[in-house]
Amino acid sequence: MRRMNGERPGAMPDLVVGVFVVLLGLLCLWQAWAIPVTPLYAQVGPKFMPYVVGTLVCAVGIGLVGVALRGGWSHTIEEVEHLPPTNWRALGLLGAGLVANLVLIGTLGFVFAATAQFVLVAASFGSRHPIRDLAIGIAVSLGAYLAFDKLLGVNIGAGILEGIL
Amino acid sequence: MDVWSGLALGFGNALSITNLGWALLGCFLGTAIGVLPGIGPALTIALLLPITFQVSATGAFILFCGVFYGAMYGGSTTSILLNTPGESGSIITALEGAKMARNGRAGPALVTAAIGSFVAGTIGTLGISFIGPVVVELALNLGPAEYFALMVLCFATVSAVLGGSALRGLASLGLGLLIGLVGIDLQTGQPRLTFGVPELLDGIDVVLVAVALFAVGETLFLAWTHVPGKQEVREVGSLMMSREDWKRSTGPWFRGALLGFPFGVMPAGGTEMPTMLSYYAERKMVRARYRHEFGTTGAIEGVAGPEAANNAAAAGVLVPMLTLGLPTSATAAIMLSAFQSYGIQPGPLLFTAQADLVWTLIASLYIANIMLVVLNLPLVGLWARILKIPTPQLYAGILVFATIGTYGISNSVVDLVLLYGIGIIAMFMRRFDFPTAPVVIGMILGPMAEQALRQAMTISQGDWTTFFTRPISLSILLIALVALVGPRLWGLVVRNRMDSAPSA
Numbered sequence A: 001m002r003r004m005n006g007e008r009p010g011a012m013p014d015l016v017v018g019v020f021v022v023l024l025g026l027l028c029l030w031q032a033w034a035i036p037v038t039p040l041y042a043q044v045g046p047k048f049m050p051y052v053v054g055t056l057v058c059a060v061g062i063g064l065v066g067v068a069l070r071g072g073w074s075h076t077i078e079e080v081e082h083l084p085p086t087n088w089r090a091l092g093l094l095g096a097g098l099v100a101n102l103v104l105i106g107t108l109g110f111v112f113a114a115t116a117q118f119v120l121v122a123a124s125f126g127s128r129h130p131i132r133d134l135a136i137g138i139a140v141s142l143g144a145y146l147a148f149d150k151l152l153g154v155n156i157g158a159g160i161l162e163g164i165l
Numbered sequence B: 001m002d003v004w005s006g007l008a009l010g011f012g013n014a015l016s017i018t019n020l021g022w023a024l025l026g027c028f029l030g031t032a033i034g035v036l037p038g039i040g041p042a043l044t045i046a047l048l049l050p051i052t053f054q055v056s057a058t059g060a061f062i063l064f065c066g067v068f069y070g071a072m073y074g075g076s077t078t079s080i081l082l083n084t085p086g087e088s089g090s091i092i093t094a095l096e097g098a099k100m101a102r103n104g105r106a107g108p109a110l111v112t113a114a115i116g117s118f119v120a121g122t123i124g125t126l127g128i129s130f131i132g133p134v135v136v137e138l139a140l141n142l143g144p145a146e147y148f149a150l151m152v153l154c155f156a157t158v159s160a161v162l163g164g165s166a167l168r169g170l171a172s173l174g175l176g177l178l179i180g181l182v183g184i185d186l187q188t189g190q191p192r193l194t195f196g197v198p199e200l201l202d203g204i205d206v207v208l209v210a211v212a213l214f215a216v217g218e219t220l221f222l223a224w225t226h227v228p229g230k231q232e233v234r235e236v237g238s239l240m241m242s243r244e245d246w247k248r249s250t251g252p253w254f255r256g257a258l259l260g261f262p263f264g265v266m267p268a269g270g271t272e273m274p275t276m277l278s279y280y281a282e283r284k285m286v287r288a289r290y291r292h293e294f295g296t297t298g299a300i301e302g303v304a305g306p307e308a309a310n311n312a313a314a315a316g317v318l319v320p321m322l323t324l325g326l327p328t329s330a331t332a333a334i335m336l337s338a339f340q341s342y343g344i345q346p347g348p349l350l351f352t353a354q355a356d357l358v359w360t361l362i363a364s365l366y367i368a369n370i371m372l373v374v375l376n377l378p379l380v381g382l383w384a385r386i387l388k389i390p391t392p393q394l395y396a397g398i399l400v401f402a403t404i405g406t407y408g409i410s411n412s413v414v415d416l417v418l419l420y421g422i423g424i425i426a427m428f429m430r431r432f433d434f435p436t437a438p439v440v441i442g443m444i445l446g447p448m449a450e451q452a453l454r455q456a457m458t459i460s461q462g463d464w465t466t467f468f469t470r471p472i473s474l475s476i477l478l479i480a481l482v483a484l485v486g487p488r489l490w491g492l493v494v495r496n497r498m499d500s501a502p503s504a
Helices: A011-034 A048-069 A088-104 A110-124 A130-151 B003-014 B017-035 B041-053 B057-082 B088-102 B106-139 B144-161 B166-181 B206-224 B243-265 B272-285 B288-293 B301-324 B330-341 B355-376 B380-386 B391-410 B413-431 B437-459 B471-500
Strands: none
Touching: A011 A048, A011 B166, A048 B166, A048 B437, A088 A110, A088 B206, A088 B391, A088 B413, A110 A130, A110 B391, A130 B391, B003 B017, B003 B106, B003 B355, B017 B041, B017 B057, B017 B355, B017 B380, B041 B057, B041 B206, B041 B330, B041 B391, B057 B088, B057 B106, B057 B301, B057 B330, B057 B355, B057 B380, B088 B106, B088 B272, B088 B301, B106 B243, B106 B301, B106 B355, B144 B166, B144 B437, B144 B471, B166 B413, B166 B437, B166 B471, B206 B330, B206 B391, B206 B413, B206 B437, B243 B272, B243 B301, B272 B301, B301 B330, B301 B355, B330 B437, B391 B413
């Protein structure tokens, strides 16, 4: 441990976050630069705000990198200090649920995609009853579909259930 | 229109069966989602936004305000029975409330929170009715330059004053501004930050961002840190408050409400600061013979005061939203986008151009408050049962609604990819303690600020000094500067003094 010069073991993740923010700012500046100039006369053109925002984000990111190099901020937050270890199983199942939804929603339709997602998400939070979750998932997805389609008038397409619902 | 005829008009409209129905639905829904940990009013109103295509503006806003007020009531139930705050304003309530519940006094804690919310909600709504028109009078003199300055002030306070660190708050704000820039520039028709993706030309929908931040990001973070096990829900027990409880609660209710409301009205917004201040004030002012209850068996003052402050501050947020069109909380920002979807621009003209809508809305707030206190006490058993929904099914269900709300925008898988992308960013924001509200406020207020800036520059014919030569604009910008660097400088001064003081 080289705590002498202010470095702490946990500052690396903070540094990555700072660099990410800088990159986000650069992305914004690059996109601002890429906006074609209009022949239309305007006091403040379409490029101005993107440049301001990009500069702001870059500056803040550099500030965060500075804080990270001086030991970071994560260790000062009590909630983060006592964080349990990463639960890869839960994250993996949840991610699988989101991907399943993404892949299925275009082909099988919302109800099936959402049900698959429901079962996987419930499993990720420790549910051990996939069959029961399947039943609840179908009920919740159908209920949500009907509520949004009939009451709120949101058209989400019934997929292969078209004509039945 | 003066306040009294405004209120008369408002109550006349609000007491119709349809509008009472919207208010009741909103209160019910709001309390339920306030009780459920993990979802709050911002997410719920975002998911309900499609309703703006179906019903009149009045009906929709009565519903939204019911949800807004209801969530405040419901949040306290969760803090008391579960010791997990249902939303950020209830964090303090959880301190003493959960301790009271552990000592079998959950009932009185719930009742004092509900009545405190009623007292504060009513005082807050009175504040809106009487202060709103005054603010409008002042605001009518403001031009685009002053508006731009006000928005800069708003940016400075929501990102730098609230939350743990100005840098992280500004980073969140920057992300929000960046998201707000995506799409076609309204003045010149140029696509900006679209990366050639046609789906991005219309910009990123606020529903998508709200769902990503408050549902997907939250769920991902909870999965990341998930520890198997069950949470214990305390029994409600008897709801009777003893005469002593009443006596001890009355002072805190009124003090909390009077403390909370001004905080809500100021552009700093937020409910964390007034609830905390109320808690410390009550702990100081409590009669000596009850002082030992704080932090041990749970003191009723510590629930009554902060809960009142929370509700009054939430009501106060509606003042800048309705009179200036400035949202200072995530929920207010989403309500503002609902106004925009009706083609209504909140601001000083709202009180004259849409007097019907504004006063009906205000009258409905009084009605919602009465409904909530009536709804909450007898139904507290039902709300406690909602808390028993197991975590796996609760979050699985939240994600179903998140999907449908997002996919419903344009039936596009691109939206879902964006949803998950922003959700992953939100998960890391939770882990690294970046506040989420500035993202929503930045994305809604950013385009408005840009428009005000361009108008001001057109009026001044390209003269940048317009922001500094107009006295009101200059003073607002100076306040923003103080808000941004003030706390930092103060910290330096204090540190210097500590350094120069002889070390003991």
